[in-house]
Amino acid sequence: xxxxSYQVFELGSFVFxxxxxxVHISWRANNGRPMSHTLDVGNFLxxxxxxxxxxxxxxxxxxxxxxxxxxHYGTVDLYGGSFNGSMRAAGIDKLENFPTEQIRAVFEQMLxxxxxxxxxxxxxxxxxxxxxxxxxxxxxxxxxRAREVAKRCVGLKGDLPLRTDARGAPVNRAFADVPQDQPExxxxxxxxxEVHAFNLFAFLSRSQVTWNPSFTSVVKHSYMCPTTExxxxxxxxxxxxxxxxxxxxxxxxxxxxxxxxxxxxxxVIMKAGDMAAxxxxxxxxxxxxxxxxxxxxxxxxxxxxxxxxxxxSPEVPVQF
Amino acid sequence: xxxxxxxxxxxxxxxxxxHVESITDDVKNYAFSNCFEIAAGSKPYEKVxxxxxQIYVLEVLRAEGNSPWYTxxxxxxxxxxxxxxxxQLFKLDASQTVADKERNGTVAVKGEPRGAKMGWIKLKRxxxxxxxxxxxxxxxxxxxxVLVLQTCKGELSIERWTEICQAQ
Numbered sequence: 001x002x003x004x005s006y007q008v009f010e011l012g013s014f015v016f017x018x019x020x021x022x023v024h025i026s027w028r029a030n031n032g033r034p035m036s037h038t039l040d041v042g043n044f045l046x047x048x049x050x051x052x053x054x055x056x057x058x059x060x061x062x063x064x065x066x067x068x069x070x071x072h073y074g075t076v077d078l079y080g081g082s083f084n085g086s087m088r089a090a091g092i093d094k095l096e097n098f099p100t101e102q103i104r105a106v107f108e109q110m111l112x113x114x115x116x117x118x119x120x121x122x123x124x125x126x127x128x129x130x131x132x133x134x135x136x137x138x139x140x141x142x143x144x145r146a147r148e149v150a151k152r153c154v155g156l157k158g159d160l161p162l163r164t165d166a167r168g169a170p171v172n173r174a175f176a177d178v179p180q181d182q183p184e185x186x187x188x189x190x191x192x193x194e195v196h197a198f199n200l201f202a203f204l205s206r207s208q209v210t211w212n213p214s215f216t217s218v219v220k221h222s223y224m225c226p227t228t229e230x231x232x233x234x235x236x237x238x239x240x241x242x243x244x245x246x247x248x249x250x251x252x253x254x255x256x257x258x259x260x261x262x263x264x265x266x267x268v269i270m271k272a273g274d275m276a277a278x279x280x281x282x283x284x285x286x287x288x289x290x291x292x293x294x295x296x297x298x299x300x301x302x303x304x305x306x307x308x309x310x311x312x313s314p315e316v317p318v319q320f
Numbered sequence: 321x322x323x324x325x326x327x328x329x330x331x332x333x334x335x336x337x338x339h340v341e342s343i344t345d346d347v348k349n350y351a352f353s354n355c356f357e358i359a360a361g362s363k364p365y366e367k368v369x370x371x372x373x374q375i376y377v378l379e380v381l382r383a384e385g386n387s388p389w390y391t392x393x394x395x396x397x398x399x400x401x402x403x404x405x406x407x408q409l410f411k412l413d414a415s416q417t418v419a420d421k422e423r424n425g426t427v428a429v430k431g432e433p434r435g436a437k438m439g440w441i442k443l444k445r446x447x448x449x450x451x452x453x454x455x456x457x458x459x460x461x462x463x464x465x466v467l468v469l470q471t472c473k474g475e476l477s478i479e480r481w482t483e484i485c486q487a488q
Contacts (some may be wrong), residue, residue: 153397153450174325183449184442194452195409195439200399201446217397217448219470222376224397244371246355246378246468248401248446249329251338256345265345268352269338273330273401275370275378276340277351290325297470299373317351318372320481 005135007113011078011106012096018044018114020133025067027080029092037066037080041114042121042131046234048111049121052104053147053212058298058305060238062283065262068235069103073302076103083238083283085261115139122209124230124291127173148214155198160214162198163206174230174291175205201248204228204293211286213296225296229288238283240305242317243298247274250292259283277317280308329445330356331402332464340486353484355380355401359466361483365459367426367469368478375424377477379469383461389429390458393418396426396451396471400443403465407449409438410456417454425474429456 009016017024023044026036047063054061056076062068066084070077079095081087115121117137118129122145150160163169171178180202187195200216204226207214211233213225229252237243238259245252247270254268259282268276268284278284286294307313330336335356340347353370362368364384371378381387381398383405391412398407410433418427433456441449451457459467 152395153448156450175327176325177327179444179446181444183444183447185439186441187439188437191409191411191436191438194411194450194455195441197407197441197443197447197449199446200448217450217470219376219395219397219472222373222470222472224470242373244373244378246371247338249327251328256350264343266343266347266350267341268350269341271330271336271338271354272328273335273354273356274338275351275353275355277349277371279349282345290327297371297373297378299376301374304374313374316349318479318481320348320485320487 007109009106009110011098011103013094014078014080014096016110025080027094029081029094031091033092035080035092035094039064039067043234045111045115045119045121045131048107049143050211050235052107052111053145056100057237058243059240060259060283062236062238064236070238072097073305074100076100078103083260083262085263088261111143112138112140115143122212124210145209147212150215150217152218153196153198154203154216156196157193160216163203169206169208171205172207172228172291178202178205180205200226201293210291221299221301223298223300225298227294227296228291229286229294230291231288233286236283236285239278239280241299241308242280242315243278243296244317245270245276245278246295246297247272248293248295250288250290252286252288252292252294254284254286256282256284279317280315330354332356332360332466347486347488350486351481352486355466355468358484359464366478367476368480368484369473370484372473375472377471377473379471379477381459381467381469383459383465383467384463385461387459389433389456390426391416391418391429391456392426392451392453392471392474393421393423394453394472396469397448398443398451398459399448399468399470400445401466401468402445403461403463405443405465405467406460407441407443407451408458408460409440409452411436411438412454412456416456424472426471426476427474428476
């Protein structure tokens with residue numbers, strides 16, 4: 001046990017320690033040198049929370065510009081410096097591959113042990129306690145929330161239910177002005193389960209978490225994954241496929257960089273009604289000054305990443 | 321103390337478009353557009369693709385007056401971003417449904433729809449309605465509105481990326 005009674009964790013040659021303010025990661029680099037890296041513990045726990053909740057997501061989940069994971073859908077790479085241009089060139093990076101269940105189990109134990117009572121890594125910084133200090137209990141209810149995934153559409157019989165006060169989903173402080181009315185639905189007898197509509201904006205106004213997409217409607221492998229965003233996306237997401245963003249209200253500013261090196265490529269300033277794609281060659285991190293509604297639109301085809309790797313599907317969204 | 325947050329939505333009459341700031345990349349690769357700007361420049365019910373990923377698309381429709389009757393072999397979903405839009409729904413007779421069950425995208429119904437009336441929906445801003453597979457549906461809007469359609473690319477889909485996207 002470390003001095004602050006937080007557990008020490010190991011995955012392959014990677015060792016993880018936390019103290020009152022920081023997470024310290026060490027590994028032995030490809031050239032044999034011992035290397036270390038330090039992250040703010042709040043930033044680390046917010047990123048760790050998403051990586052676990054999203055099942056390691058599509059492609060890269062960079063905790064910062066040094067450390068992260070790369071999903072191979074069955075196994076996961078864990079790396080230090082492997083997608084940092086300078087560290088990779090210096091040969092001081094390390095990448096190890098693990099079965100998904102192995103890395104998930106260690107990450108879940110780490111999140112459980114390192115998250116103190118009163119700190120919710122899914123919450124906006126203004127809506128939770130401090131991640132810092134000596135070990136102090138746990139916050140299992142907050143870190144074991146199930147991801148909300150509709151099979152066809154939110155609100156249909158037998159599908160993901162609407163969010164309500166009674167279900168523990170009050171309207172968020174930043175969306176107090178979002179209308180809560182439901183659409184008029186007039187179904188003829190026998191069609192009650194097919195004639196369907198719901199208030200997506202009201203549904204989102206009641207999200208209790210940030211930067212955590214849910215599925216709200218599905219067309220084959222086309223997934224509408226709206227989410228509410230506030231402060232900074234806790235990870236830098238590296239794409240293994242084109243990803244589309246539709247800004248439904250307020251604004252988010254995105255920093256985009258090369259996914260292999262971190263070299264800056266562009267900034268994307270998105271306001272209500274704007275649509276933009278993140279090319280498959282980029283990594284991106286968003287900044288949302290006020291809680292906003294973002295529709296993340298994903299092609300969840302299990303073949304897509306391999307089609308891109310083989311050059312059968314482009315890295316850019318469209319050519320014109 | 322109330323912080324008095326104001327949620328900023330856009331509309332046909334009032335929207336502020338963002339932009340891409342290139343550092344070293346080609347801004348075209350971000351396919352940056354705005355649904356209200358697209359709808360402002362569209363004819364009623366033109367299905368303008370503003371997001372595409374292989375067979376899948378998101379389309380912008382300017383809702384104004386009555387649309388043609390449409391059908392589709394798979395589910396579609398309509399999100400209202402501005403205005404008020406009614407959707408009339410019929411369960412199509414088999415003779416009018418899309419024969420190829422794997423066919424992608426919206427298809428125009430030939431003539432008036434035949435089949436049982438399923439009902440109708442009225443969407444306002446932020447409301448999302450389901451357009452079930454093999455039904456016939458018609459949009460009705462007394463004044464201009466904006467819909468975003470989740471569907472697959474089909475014969476009625478329109479691509480005009482050069483006109484809608486930031487190029488420099």
